[in-house]
Amino acid sequence: MPVYPMEANFPDRPLIGLLLRLLYQHYAQDIDAALDEAGFGDLRPAHANVFPFLSAEGISVSELAGLARVRKQTMAEAVEQLERMGYVERRPNPRDRRSRLVFPTERGASVKPVTHGTAARVEERWAQLTSPEELEALRASLLRLLTELKGQ
The missing domain is CATH 1.10.10.10 (Winged helix-like DNA-binding domain superfamily/Winged helix DNA-binding domain)
Structure with missing residues (x-):
């Protein structure tokens, strides 16, 4: 099942890297908007x-x-x-x-609360779109993968 069914050319089984990049673009867009609104x-x-x-x-x-x-x-x-x-x-x-x-x-330290607050809202929305359990399983899988890759 394509992630973007309205896109005729979207792959049926997209590469994980593509999915991560597209999700990050959604995430970054929300962070950028919040930073802009906060004066950054x-x-x-x-x-x-x-x-x-x-x-x-x-x-x-x-x-x-x-x-x-x-x-x-x-x-x-x-x-x-x-x-x-x-x-x-x-x-x-x-x-x-x-x-x-x-x-x-002081200005630099005031960026983190904006990004972290926005990231928390993004994750809440993603948990509503999937489920809290699925999102936490994704986080755990990504952390495990990063940990294993770091050891190489």
Whole structure:
């Protein structure tokens, strides 16, 4: 059964990657709209690689890149943009003066409540469209898969 029955060319058994990408597009569209409404319309998709991994303790660009699974140069560019926009700041690493850590600013810290609140609403809607049990089973399967892939 096609996911989009109105689309004649949609595959009968779509690849999981396609399904994940299409679902993420729905998810990201809701997040982007909420960010825009909250006054964060200057954020771009590349910045989504940074915010989930920021902490009050700070984190290096290398660690951010590893967690987000992007190249260090890509992450450094995103961090530089966010720094110019006032969402993050870089400070010397107290454990290694040769490196710097990335910290959220007050403005940067105010992004997470918007994205998390919106994500919770999206997940509630998805649970209504499927079932809470199906959504939690999907989460568990994805987490298990990520854990196994990390070990390789």
